[in-house]
Amino acid sequence: MSRAVLERARQRPELGSRIETFRALFDAAGVRRIGLALDNGPDWIAADLAALADDRVVVPLAPFFSPVQLQHALDSADCQAVLTESIDTARPGWLPARFTDDLRQAGHRLWLDPDRSLRGLPPGTFKISFTSGTTGQPKGICLSAALLEQVALALLERTAAAAIERHLCLLPLAVLLENVAGAWSAILGDMTLIVPRQRECGFSGSSGLDSARWLDCLERHRPHSIIVLPQMLKLLHALVVDQRYDPSDLRMVAVGGARTPPGLIEAARRVGLPVHEGYGMTECGSVICLNAPGQDRTGSVGRPLRHLQLRTDATGQILIDGPHHLGQVGTTAAPARQWATGDRGSIDAQGFVHIEGRIGNSYCTAWGRNIAPEWIEAELDAQPEIAQSFVHGRELPANVAVVVPSGHGDPAAAVDRANAGLPDYARISLWCIRQQPFGPVDGSATSNGRLCRSRLFELHQTELERLIRELGSAPAFLLNQTERIPA
Numbered sequence: 438m439s440r441a442v443l444e445r446a447r448q449r450p451e452l453g454s455r456i457e458t459f460r461a462l463f464d465a466a467g468v469r470r471i472g473l474a475l476d477n478g479p480d481w482i483a484a485d486l487a488a489l490a491d492d493r494v495v496v497p498l499a500p501f502f503s504p505v506q507l508q509h510a511l512d513s514a515d516c517q518a519v520l521t522e523s524i525d526t527a528r529p530g531w532l533p534a535r536f537t538d539d540l541r542q543a544g545h546r547l548w549l550d551p552d553r554s555l556r557g558l559p560p561g562t563f564k565i566s567f568t569s570g571t572t573g574q575p576k577g578i579c580l581s582a583a584l585l586e587q588v589a590l591a592l593l594e595r596t597a598a599a600a601i602e603r604h605l606c607l608l609p610l611a612v613l614l615e616n617v618a619g620a621w622s623a624i625l626g627d628m629t630l631i632v633p634r635q636r637e638c639g640f641s642g643s644s645g646l647d648s649a650r651w652l653d654c655l656e657r658h659r660p661h662s663i664i665v666l667p668q669m670l671k672l673l674h675a676l677v678v679d680q681r682y683d684p685s686d687l688r689m690v691a692v693g694g695a696r697t698p699p700g701l702i703e704a705a706r707r708v709g710l711p712v713h714e715g716y717g718m719t720e721c722g723s724v725i726c727l728n729a730p731g732q733d734r735t736g737s738v739g740r741p742l743r744h745l746q747l748r749t750d751a752t753g754q755i756l757i758d759g760p761h762h763l764g765q766v767g768t769t770a771a772p773a774r775q776w777a778t779g780d781r782g783s784i785d786a787q788g789f790v791h792i793e794g795r796i797g798n799s800y801c802t803a804w805g806r807n808i809a810p811e812w813i814e815a816e817l818d819a820q821p822e823i824a825q826s827f828v829h830g831r832e833l834p835a836n837v838a839v840v841v842p843s844g845h846g847d848p849a850a851a852v853d854r855a856n857a858g859l860p861d862y863a864r865i866s867l868w869c870i871r872q873q874p875f876g877p878v879d880g881s882a883t884s885n886g887r888l889c890r891s892r893l894f895e896l897h898q899t900e901l902e903r904l905i906r907e908l909g910s911a912p913a914f915l916l917n918q919t920e921r922i923p924a
Contacts, residue, residue, distance in 0.1 A: 442586055445624050446486050455483035455543075460490055462542045463518075466549055472511055472519040473611070474498040474529070476634045480545070481610045482620055484520055489563060489582055496565045496577075497611035500635065501806075503860040504531035506575055510567045513766050514577055515555050519548045559763035559771065566613045568719050568807065577766030578719045580613075584760050588722040589621035591742035596622075596662075598730040599689040599711070603629040605660035607638050607651075607669070614693060617723040619664055631658045648672055652682055662689040667697045668803035668834045670705060670712065677708045684709045691715055691727065694805020696792060696832055699736045714738050716792055720762045720776060721745070726790045737789035747790055753781045754796060798890060800831035806862035808836070813855075813863050814888075820851030825875045825882075827893045828865065829901055835866035837904040839897050841874055867904045871897070 447453045459480075463471065471488055473495055475481045488495040496514045498507055508531060511519065521529060524541045528548075536548040558565075563582040567575040604623040608615035610632070623630040635641075639650030646669070655663075665673065670692050676682040692702070693715040705712045715727035716738035726747070728739035741747045745759035757776040764771055779799075782792040799809045810828040813836065817826040824843040830836035842848045848870070856864040875882035880892045894901065 440489065440582065440586075442582075442589065442621050442624050443486050443489050445627070446482070449624075451479050452483050452486070455479060456487045456490065458543045459484045459487035459520075462540060462545075462547055463487060463491070463493060465542075466518055466540050466547055468493070468517040468547075468549070470494045470496065470514060470516050470518070470555065471547075472496045472498050472514070472516040474507075474519055474521045475545070476500075476522065476636075477606055477610050477632050477638075478634055479632060480543075482624075482630075482632065485564075485610075485616070492563075494558065494562055494565060496567070497613075497616065499567070499611040500609055501860055501862060502567075502575065503858070505858075506567075506860060507531045508533055510565075510575060510577065514565045514567075515553055517550055517553045517555070521546050521548065558766070562763055565766060566719050579763040579766060580719075580722055581763060584722040584762070585617050585621060586625070587744055587760065588724055588742065589617050589625050591744055592618050592622045592724055592727065593626045595727050595729045595732070595739075595742060596689055599662065601626070601628060601662045601688055603631065603658070603661045605631045605655070605658050605663050606633075607640075607654075607663055607665065609635060609640075613719055613723045614717065615664055618691065628661075631660060633658070646672065648676070652676055655682060659686045661686060662691070663687070664691045664693070666694040666803065666805040667692060667701070667832070670697065670710075671701060671803075673710065674701065674705045674708065677705075677710060684711075687711055689713065689730070693717060693724070693738075695801035695803055696794070698832075702735055716790065718778060720772075721757060721759075722761065725757065728789075734785075734787070734789040737785070737791050739790065740788045741790065747784060749783060750777075752796075753783070753793070754778065755780050755782050755784075755790070755792070802830050802836070802862060803832055803834045804862060808863055810890075813838075813859065813865065816855040816859055817852065817865070820848075820855055822846040822848045822851035823855075827875070827888060827890070827897070829894065833905060833908055835908055836864065837901060837908065838865045838868040839871050839893065839900065840868050841871050867907055869897075869900045869904065 473484055485495055496516055523544050524546055535550050538549040538551060540547045559579050561581040562579040564580045565577045566580055567577050604619055606615050606619045610616050633654060638654045639647035677684055688711055690710055690712045692712055697714050702712050713728040713733055715724055717724040725745060726739040726741050745757055748756050750756055755778045761776050779796050780792055781794060781796050784790050801807055813828045814826045817823050822843055822845055823840055825841040827839040828836055840848050852865055880889055881896060882888050
């Protein structure tokens with residue numbers, strides 16, 4: 438197995454000694470599976486590669502996961518240890534009680550579960566990447582280091598014309614896209630890699646962004662390349678239009694995680710932002726397709742990377758031939774070589790891939806979080822004050838809802854309670870009331886209560902569009918607040 442990324446990292450003064458420090462810490466603990474709960478920084482990368490050096494399994498823990506999701510990831514992956522921040526940090530509230538011991542070294546704590554037994558994983562598993570999930574419980578995808586390195590090298594080849602020398606990591610490194618397309622590609626390409634803490638970048642959770650701090654981070658580091666989500670691109674475009682940011686140093690702005698409106702990409706390019714859209718899935722080691730300088734078609738997500746072949750089936754679903762994940766945690770079946778993406782789209786005569794959307798009800802928010810509305814609706818409907826609910830958030834910066842009250846108590850309190858049990862990206866920000874129950878009378882639901890989503894959107898288009906306009910004018914830090922919009 439090639440470990441070029443590890444060897445290149447060891448040659449960097451800021452990483453080489455840190456990798457050996459974490460290897461010693463993991464050795465002293467005698468652990469094989471490690472949950473990684475660090476903030477962005479050189480230590481995150483060093484701990485990740487220290488695990489690779491000794492064939493350990495690393496489980497990145499996303500900062501935007503809820504406590505229930507974090508515990509699910511630790512339990513399903515059989516983590517024997519969790520690496521957290523400074524030794525002065527209190528025990529994380531989400532850490533299961535079974536982690537009773539800890540080792541302290543290099544300003545970090547390694548929390549230990551000494552009695553944890555290990556269930557089998559697919560041979561070659563290096564990283565278990567838990568998706569944000571279209572349901573309440575994220576799924577753990579088993580990935581090999583060889584696949585991740587293959588993706589990173591293919592991205593270097595695809596973006597060579599951009600001549601990138603400095604990459605700034607803005608997304609959490611626990612997100613596979615930044616981990617592979619950002620950090621690993623930069624290391625393999627001998628680039629300067631800038632990894633400030635998430636707070637320095639202005640981030641909180643998965644959808645909170647302080648634009649002033651974000652701008653300061655961009656100005657201070659003047660990167661050649663960044664990876665952004667559609668909502669971040671919208672903010673970046675606004676900063677350039679307002680002449681608050683000079684994009685002249687940027688050579689590559691890769692946007693992905695959710696569908697990006699072609700009009701936004703065109704507008705961004707008109708003000709000097711070198712934006713290129715891509716497409717990926719955790720199961721394929723992150724990036725699958727990418728537009729790049731000299732190889733770009735607006736409205737597409739680019740051509741497949743060199744190691745993948747894409748086609749569509751009779752239903753228009755995109756199928757992928759080529760290396761991908763080793764399997765999913767908790768299952769024994771090995772995945773077929775051909776991978777069904779669950780996305781509907783087309784491939785034009787020049788090989789550019791066009792994505793139309795997910796098959797089924799799931800949607801992606803503008804922050805790149807995959808959501809099944811049934812999950813959120815179940816949380817809302819479980820509240821005594823709410824009889825029924827309909828959630829919408831496709832390509833929006835936050836979720837909106839139509840709520841049918843039960844007539845018992847204040848539905849606002851119910852929405853607040855439901856939000857408290859959801860990760861921030863799944864919460865309801867704005868909502869409106871419908872007094873009539875969903876049902877077959879107006880076609881809003883079947884006789885057994887199954888929601889007819891297209892009909893609901895049609896019936897409530899005016900209210901939903903009003904909520905969406907409110908979202909568009911709201912500052913980013915307000916989008917996790919709940920508010921009923923009067924009818």
